[in-house]
Amino acid sequence: MYRKVFTNKVFDRKVVLITGGCAGIGRALAERMAQAGARVVIFDLDQNAIDGLVQHLVDHHNADALGLRCDVSDVAAVQQAVALVVERFGGIDVLINNAGITHRSRVAETSLAVFERIMAVNFYGALHCTQAALPSLVARNGQIIVLSSLSQYAPVPDRGAYNASKHALHGLFETLRTELADTDVNVMLVCPGYTATDLRKNVLVGDGSTAPQPALAVGRVASPQDVAESIYQGALKRRQLLVLSNLDWRARLVARCFPRAFEHLLLPRLAGARNTQGTG
Template sequence: MARSAFQQKVVVITGGCAGIGRALALRFAQAGARLALLDIQCEALEAFRQQLQSKLNVEVLALPCDVADHQQCEQAIGHVIEHFGGIDVLINNAAITHRSAFAETELKVFERIMGVNYFGALHCTRPALDSLVQRKGQIIVMSSLSSFAPLLYRSAYNASKHALHGLFQTLRLELQDSGVNVMLVSPGYTATDIRKNALKGDGSIIQQSPAAPFKVAAAADVADAVYQGAVRRRRQLVLSNVDWRARLLARLFPRLFERWMVPRLSGIKSSR
């Protein structure tokens, strides 16, 4: 079943040429899917398209797109539907982060992070929804461990991930009789460039990224877990490096969790 579930299916991936998005593209390509990759990095996107076509002989549509721009998203999704005839899976993966205290974070940083992480998913899902309903497809949303464990100095990032859960949990309820599956995925620390490209409070790029405080997962392993979850049409997939005991602690003893665990998750030492 896993080998044939996505044969010739149309899979759209935002942020599709780097990190987890790139790994997802490779995984679904190996399963015989036809791909539409949306990314803001035009040259890298085209190079990846050529690589996929030459090495895996997969049909790929590469579309430069800033997901924070709703018009670009509508045009890109419309192009996908026109080219392939419809969409079977939409993976909202594009994301950016920051590392700055709330009081030192300019409004433009909040707006940019919400624009990509939250509105990007909204902008792509709306024009794709009719096609997904027609094909009884899937919406996959790449969230974060911060959906249940807020990270210090990531207020905009944390807010964007919480917003995703509010939006897509509601959409799941509205689509429960449509045949469309909505899967929310919460990875932990993963070997990608998202931390290397994190924003400062003034919107500039942080030159040095702090080391991850926990074991870092390989993007390919995360992609395979997401693929297997899609095969089973899971509703939620928690892949966090933080084990179930920490998540239980967060739920039952939030103050203890905030004092002991949140600083470690955030990559800083607690002074308490």
């Protein structure tokens, strides 16, 4: 259940654009922002899911909501969709770059096409949306929220392309933050840990096909609602970094400063999870 609902008016009537907004953390964020009084815009690929979520936000949260089918990896489609949002609402106050895909395959067994597709959605998708929305965000002293990953702090095997895309996001948006220092735009990078979403149901494998994969988790698995609430609270405070890792600070410190020790401690647990739950 959401906490502190309707107690803050910061996002009341603000225009919040969420990519990949129909499932998992994206959907939870859409509901949380609607509860806070925001006008919610959803970009996703499944038109039926978009229509259903928009109706849900209207019926259950009395929200002013708009859903658009948009492939964030297509720069022209993004520019057209953002223009429609600005035309309808007058601008964008918050951009949440949430859309993402993943894979499970070793680097040596992963085709170039998979690397390119992961980067097209996870990295270039965020870039396309940010560049298109940036003039409005600057004019409205807005916020950019970027969904990164636990893998920024702790390498996860069989996720080479995914991990690389998340590291690239940090390089891009940390640079953008410095370039926006003379504005009032806030850039917040969010690093969730393992979260109970449907992302694993359409995982790319090395040859580019998709296949459902067993859950792979270390520590407590968070709910999308809990993650969305933490992001909401971080956005209220206009934080720059929000780490919601299932690995505590000691594990993250070991991963960063003593990578070999981290590999010896964590990787056997991951391998054990794969052997127990199926191929990873």
